[in-house]
Amino acid sequence: MTPTDERRGLRARLSRPGETDGLVGILVKIVLLGLVDAIAIYAVFVLAAQEKWAVLAVAVVLTVGVNVVYLRRDGLPAKYLAPGITLLLIFQVFVMVYTGYIAFTNAGDGHNSTKSDAIEAIATKGQERVPDSPQYQLSVLEKRASLWFLVTAPDGTVALGSSEEPLEEVDDAEVDGSGKAVSVDGYSTLSFEELLDQQDEILAVAVPVSDNPSDGSLRTADGSTAYEYRSNLTYDEAADTFTDTTTGTVYRDGGEGSYVSDDGEALVPGWKINVGLDNFRRAVETPQLRDSLLAVIAWTFVFATLSVALVFGLGLFLAMVFNVASMRGKKFYRVMLILPYAFPAFLSGLVWAGLLNTEFGFINQVLLGGADIEWLTDPWLARFSVLFVNLWLGFPYMFLVCTGALQSIPDEMNEAARMDGASPWRAFRAVKLPLLLVSVAPLLITTFAYNFNNFNVIYMLTRGGPRFEDTTSDIGATDLLITMVYKVAFGTGTGRDYGLASALSIIIFVVIGVIAALLFRRTTALEDIH
Numbered sequence: 001m002t003p004t005d006e007r008r009g010l011r012a013r014l015s016r017p018g019e020t021d022g023l024v025g026i027l028v029k030i031v032l033l034g035l036v037d038a039i040a041i042y043a044v045f046v047l048a049a050q051e052k053w054a055v056l057a058v059a060v061v062l063t064v065g066v067n068v069v070y071l072r073r074d075g076l077p078a079k080y081l082a083p084g085i086t087l088l089l090i091f092q093v094f095v096m097v098y099t100g101y102i103a104f105t106n107a108g109d110g111h112n113s114t115k116s117d118a119i120e121a122i123a124t125k126g127q128e129r130v131p132d133s134p135q136y137q138l139s140v141l142e143k144r145a146s147l148w149f150l151v152t153a154p155d156g157t158v159a160l161g162s163s164e165e166p167l168e169e170v171d172d173a174e175v176d177g178s179g180k181a182v183s184v185d186g187y188s189t190l191s192f193e194e195l196l197d198q199q200d201e202i203l204a205v206a207v208p209v210s211d212n213p214s215d216g217s218l219r220t221a222d223g224s225t226a227y228e229y230r231s232n233l234t235y236d237e238a239a240d241t242f243t244d245t246t247t248g249t250v251y252r253d254g255g256e257g258s259y260v261s262d263d264g265e266a267l268v269p270g271w272k273i274n275v276g277l278d279n280f281r282r283a284v285e286t287p288q289l290r291d292s293l294l295a296v297i298a299w300t301f302v303f304a305t306l307s308v309a310l311v312f313g314l315g316l317f318l319a320m321v322f323n324v325a326s327m328r329g330k331k332f333y334r335v336m337l338i339l340p341y342a343f344p345a346f347l348s349g350l351v352w353a354g355l356l357n358t359e360f361g362f363i364n365q366v367l368l369g370g371a372d373i374e375w376l377t378d379p380w381l382a383r384f385s386v387l388f389v390n391l392w393l394g395f396p397y398m399f400l401v402c403t404g405a406l407q408s409i410p411d412e413m414n415e416a417a418r419m420d421g422a423s424p425w426r427a428f429r430a431v432k433l434p435l436l437l438v439s440v441a442p443l444l445i446t447t448f449a450y451n452f453n454n455f456n457v458i459y460m461l462t463r464g465g466p467r468f469e470d471t472t473s474d475i476g477a478t479d480l481l482i483t484m485v486y487k488v489a490f491g492t493g494t495g496r497d498y499g500l501a502s503a504l505s506i507i508i509f510v511v512i513g514v515i516a517a518l519l520f521r522r523t524t525a526l527e528d529i530h
Contacts, residue, residue: 029070033066033067033070036063036066036067037063040059040062040063043059044056044059047059058089058094062086062089065082066082066086069082070082096509099502099505099506100502100506102499103279103280103499103502103503103505103506104274104275104277104279104499105275105498105499106256106257106270106272106273106275107498107499108495108496108498108499108500109491109495109496109497110258110268110269110270111257111258111269111270111271111272111273112272112498113271113272114271115271117271118269118270118271119213119235120213121269122213122231122233122235122242122259122267122268123213123231123233123234123235123242124206124213124217124231125231125233126231126232126233127216127217127219127229127231128229128230128232129219129227129228129229130216130227130228130229133227133228133229134153134154134227134228135154135225135226135227136151136152136154136218136225136226136227137151137152137179137181137225138150138152138220138223138224138225138226139151139180139181139183139189140189140190140195140202140220140223141160141183141184141187141188141189141190142187142188142190143186143188146162147162147163147198147201147202147205148161148162148187149161149162149167149205149207149220149226150170150173150181150182150184150187150189151167151181151207151218151226152175152180152181156179158170158173158175158181160173160184161208161218162205162207163205163206165207165208166208166209167209167210167218170184172184190223195223199223202223203219203220203221205219205220206218206219207219207226212235213235214230214231214233214234214235215230216228216229216231217229217230232244232246233245233251233267240252240253241253241259242259249261249265250262251265251266251267254266256270256273257271257272257273258270258271275499279499279500279503280503280507282500282503283500283504283507288470288471288473289471289473291471292468292471292473292475292484293484293504295468295477296475296480296481297481299383299477299478299479299480300452300481303383303386303387303390303451303480304448304451304452304454305448306387307387307390307394307447308444308447308451310387310391310395311390311391311394311395311397311398311447312398312402312440312444312447314391314395314399315394315395315396315397315398315400315401315402316398316402316436318337318395318399319399319402319403319405319406320402320428322334322337322403323403323406323407334399334403337395337396337399338396338399338400339396340392340395340396341393341396341397341400345393345456345457346456348389348392348393349389349456349457349459350460352385352389352392352461353376353460353461353462356375356376356385356461357375357376358372358373358374358375358376358377361375376461376462376465376466377465377466378466379466379477379478382462382465382466382477382478383477383478385461385462386457386458386461386478389457389461390451390457393457394447397447398443398447401440401443402436402440405435405436405439405440406432406436408439409432409435409436413431413432413435414427414431414432417430417431442520445516445519448515448519449515449516452480452481452508452511452512453480453481453482453512454480454482455480455482455483455486458478458479458482458483459483459486461478462476462478463476464476464477464478464479464483464484464487465477465478466478473487473488474487481504481507481508482508484504485504485505485508486501488500488501488504489501489502
């Protein structure tokens with residue numbers, strides 16, 4: 001058989017992988033598919049219980065697709081592409097779509113769930129013990145890490161419930177000699193020692209008396225007896241209103257995701273609703289937020305542009321210096337230069353924050369002889385500091401890239417330029433730099449995009465400060481769009497506002513996408529060099 005025939009036979013066997021699958025391969029495939037299907041079935045039940053039908057449908061389609069791909073005898077490329085495409089859909093596409101959805105809602109503090117959940121939370125909020133509440137004998141049970149109350153009413157009725165499930169009568173409970181229900185099949189009764197170990201969790205349990213939250217709940221203070229607790233806010237399902245029984249104030253659905261009284265007082269929590277473009281309008285129409293946003297956008301462009309220019313300039317300079325063939329110890333110098341790149345950026349940010357500290361930092365106290373320079377608290381010095389630290393962290397990467405690019409340029413190009421009488425600078429500018437940019441330009445674009453969202457160096461060094469004086473938000477002179485989004489989303493200084501943060505994230509995505517598209521189009525001109 002000729003080598004050509006052997007290659008054809010190999011390609012034929014690879015194109016029909018089912019024929020080469022041994023017993024071990026088939027068993028491994030069955031086990032892995034079984035694990036995937038088991039996880040998918042569990043996820044389907046969880047999503048169905050939570051009534052998240054859209055996500056459930058996507059999960060079913062992905063699971064069926066994976067099974068179809070790997071149970072087929074042919075389709076070898078799909079078998080390799082399926083894991084990557086699945087992860088791409090889960091961790092990229094789904095995140096982008098969900099962020100876009102949140103951007104058009106009022107999601108945030110007090111508006112994180114559905115209206116029914118909000119009604120239940122309001123009805124149970126601020127509950128107080130009913131003065132004439134009967135005493136219920138209590139046994140605390142546990143099932144699947146969830147606590148349940150088995151209560152015996154004064155009339156002997158036995159009921160079982162948890163924080164998620166209202167009380168329901170049971171007939172098969174085991175009762176001790178005093179008439180107290182102590183256990184139910186399928187549940188484990190907590191001992192006295194276990195009650196002591198979990199007393200905080202037990203005290204936090206509130207078991208609804210019925211499906212109507214206004215009927216109150218049962219709570220315990222000692223783990224052996226329970227009493228009725230009821231809120232002063234009663235819910236009228238027919239009128240869809242809450243009434244404060246102590247003041248008579250009526251709270252109605254205000255149409256903005258919360259119950260509001262006639263004088264404008266809102267009950268907390270509310271619920272999530274669609275608000276259209278309101279989040280985007282707030283970003284550009286609220287004076288304080290708009291002014292801060294414009295300042296942050298301007299600084300983000302300046303920071304990303306200067307970071308790329310400084311990192312590329314220093315990296316290229318050092319690459320040229322240590323690319324001289326006659327230099328001794330080049331390997332040692334190169335290893336020393338890439339050390340900053342070897343440490344995690346967030347750790348380096350914390351170290352530099354200590355070095356630049358005004359009162360006890362090494363730079364002020366040792367290098368500058370006790371100077372009182374506010375490296376991180378003065379707006380302009382703080383901006384200089386984050387640029388310097390980012391240069392320290394970023395130049396080793398560009399040094400490595402430029403070193404590899406320079407070594408790929410043939411020496412004949414330099415010799416030809418010298419024979420034509422070009423000076424070293426002109427040879428570099430007319431020959432080396434254009435050839436260098438052919439391979440480095442795409443990396444410069446990705447470096448710009450990275451620095452546009454460089455969260456670590458800003459947050460670990462200055463946390464976005466110093467804070468702007470003309471705003472009530474926690475937004476400062478060194479904040480980038482990404483750190484501003486983080487503060488808006490997670491409420492550092494203000495309440496959480498996921499809707500506004502998602503809207504700002506979309507703005508960042510659009511800006512970076514447009515800039516990257518324009519720059520990549522410009523880099524196609526470099527292809528003419530070849």
